[in-house]
Amino acid sequence: MRYKVTIAYDGTNFAGFQRQPNQRTVEGTVTKAVNKMAHSERIEVFGSGRTDSGVHALGQVVHFDFPFDLKEINMFKALNSLMPLDIEIIKVEKVADDFHARYDVSGKKYVYKVYLGEFINPFKRFYTAHWRFPVNLDSINVALQDLIGEHDFTSFVASGSTAKSNIRTIYNATCKYDKVENELEFEFYGNGFLYNMVRIMVGVLLEIGSKYRDEHDILRLYKVKNRDQARRTAAACGLYLKKVYYKGEDPEHPTKLPYR
Amino acid sequence: MRYKVTIAYDGTNFAGFQRQPNQRTVEGTVTKAVNKMAHSERIEVFGSGRTDSGVHALGQVVHFDFPFDLKEINMFKALNSLMPLDIEIIKVEKVADDFHARYDVSGKKYVYKVYLGEFINPFKRFYTAHWRFPVNLDSINVALQDLIGEHDFTSFVASGSTAKSNIRTIYNATCKYDKVENELEFEFYGNGFLYNMVRIMVGVLLEIGSKYRDEHDILRLYKVKNRDQARRTAAACGLYLKKVYYKGEDPEHPTKLPYR
Numbered sequence: 001m002r003y004k005v006t007i008a009y010d011g012t013n014f015a016g017f018q019r020q021p022n023q024r025t026v027e028g029t030v031t032k033a034v035n036k037m038a039h040s041e042r043i044e045v046f047g048s049g050r051t052d053s054g055v056h057a058l059g060q061v062v063h064f065d066f067p068f069d070l071k072e073i074n075m076f077k078a079l080n081s082l083m084p085l086d087i088e089i090i091k092v093e094k095v096a097d098d099f100h101a102r103y104d105v106s107g108k109k110y111v112y113k114v115y116l117g118e119f120i121n122p123f124k125r126f127y128t129a130h131w132r133f134p135v136n137l138d139s140i141n142v143a144l145q146d147l148i149g150e151h152d153f154t155s156f157v158a159s160g161s162t163a164k165s166n167i168r169t170i171y172n173a174t175c176k177y178d179k180v181e182n183e184l185e186f187e188f189y190g191n192g193f194l195y196n197m198v199r200i201m202v203g204v205l206l207e208i209g210s211k212y213r214d215e216h217d218i219l220r221l222y223k224v225k226n227r228d229q230a231r232r233t234a235a236a237c238g239l240y241l242k243k244v245y246y247k248g249e250d251p252e253h254p255t256k257l258p259y260r
Numbered sequence: 261m262r263y264k265v266t267i268a269y270d271g272t273n274f275a276g277f278q279r280q281p282n283q284r285t286v287e288g289t290v291t292k293a294v295n296k297m298a299h300s301e302r303i304e305v306f307g308s309g310r311t312d313s314g315v316h317a318l319g320q321v322v323h324f325d326f327p328f329d330l331k332e333i334n335m336f337k338a339l340n341s342l343m344p345l346d347i348e349i350i351k352v353e354k355v356a357d358d359f360h361a362r363y364d365v366s367g368k369k370y371v372y373k374v375y376l377g378e379f380i381n382p383f384k385r386f387y388t389a390h391w392r393f394p395v396n397l398d399s400i401n402v403a404l405q406d407l408i409g410e411h412d413f414t415s416f417v418a419s420g421s422t423a424k425s426n427i428r429t430i431y432n433a434t435c436k437y438d439k440v441e442n443e444l445e446f447e448f449y450g451n452g453f454l455y456n457m458v459r460i461m462v463g464v465l466l467e468i469g470s471k472y473r474d475e476h477d478i479l480r481l482y483k484v485k486n487r488d489q490a491r492r493t494a495a496a497c498g499l500y501l502k503k504v505y506y507k508g509e510d511p512e513h514p515t516k517l518p519y520r
Contacts, residue, residue: 008382008383010383085380085382087382088379088380088382089379118340119340119349120345121268122268122270122346122347123270123387125270127383
């Protein structure tokens with residue numbers, strides 16, 4: 001029986017999502033719990049994709065095949081009871097045997113939070129990036145329009161990416177200012193994101209917002225195809241994987257990821 | 261020159277506020293920074309009162325005498341630059357030589373946050389208590405009225421208290437439900453609070469909200485003067501020292517703390 005499981009986690013104390021020997025990872029922790037439940041050592045857990053150490057998730061998705069047919073509610077409760085306090089199981093669904101958490105992704109939505117106070121806020125230090133320069137939200141919104149659509153994101157991919165193509169489509173990109181929290185909240189929805197792509201985009205957007213770059217510098221970055229020109233990678237702790245979309249879930253963007 | 265300094269801290273990784281040998285405490289950290297600035301080892305830092313390990317502050321207040329006359333803004337920046345990421349200096353004021361952070365307190369305001377989700381939320385695990393039972397907010401609001409006024413809080417004080425009197429006055433006590441966060445937020449404003457008093461009150465209030473106690477059980481607890489009957493102490497991590505009031509700051513409640 002195949003299960004699709006949606007999970008949230010605080011990435012602070014994980015060495016990222018992906019299983020690694022002798023490291024505390026999200027995938028490793030979930031894999032251990034699932035195998036413990038089944039008295040097995042062989043069940044593999046497949047995630048929608050990796051997140052780096054310090055990156056959070058509100059709606060990461062994994063799938064695995066379980067040897068018994070457990071009701072969704074029972075799997076939900078059993079898994080939650082086996083999770084450490086920094087992982088929460090949000091949803092459990094039985095799915096068809098050919099569902100794949102990674103290959104069936106049609107889109108992903110990320111949130112990126114930036115605290116704008118003069119000093120780091122003790123309560124936000126693991127949950128937002130920090131930017132202490134004045135920011136013009138209008139400039140950021142102009143720049144965000146340059147991100148929407150299909151582009152070659154070679155300037156926005158970290159070394160170490162194994163993607164064959166750097167072309168991705170961004171469906172929507174927004175930025176709101178929350179006055180109470182004194183935070184910028186970016187949201188990016190696209191058919192896929194390259195390694196560190198959101199964090200590099202946010203680095204560029206903040207520099208545009210603070211007038212260290214032209215409003216349309218992103219168009220230049222598309223052309224130069226040079227990651228060094230994008231400079232900084234915004235901190236991992238501001239990034240949240242908010243939602244993973246699967247085939248058919250969003251009627252406007254129903255297609256499978258066309259790139260690898 | 262005497263300085264009054266308002267500070268916020270995330271209490272998670274501190275062994276409480278009060279200085280202790282070989283422990284990481286808030287008072288110890290601030291004392292070290294102030295002495296470093298002055299190339300001294302003798303400056304003492306006085307807080308408005310202690311907070312336990314795990315308890316947070318949005319507006320704790322300390323005072324100290326500094327050997328040089330630094331502008332407030334310079335003291336503010338210098339102190340902040342010497343703070344670890346879990347302490348933030350909020351405000352620096354020069355005050356009269358007879359101002360005392362502890363003895364001149366006229367009132368304190370505490371916030372207590374309770375997350376009501378079925379499972380612990382990874383992002384709130386250090387910043388809220390967790391209560392998984394259904395809660396009736398109306399019952400809590402009825403019970404809160406019994407707290408307001410001058411009462412003998414002997415049933416609400418933890419062993420280890422060194423207070424000579426257990427009589428305190430609560431000026432205001434409220435509880436709001438935040439639907440987006442699925443949290444209860446209690447606020448208590450009074451002329452002083454005994455050791456663990458807020459956490460014991462919240463334990464009782466949650467039990468009233470979930471019908472494990474009568475709505476007016478607090479009146480009974482005043483009479484029995486027996487801490488065991490109040491049972492649970494709500495978790496430290498839900499508690500925030502929000503504001504410390506000094507003589508004259510609140511015209512409705514301008515008096516000095518009359519009890520020790």
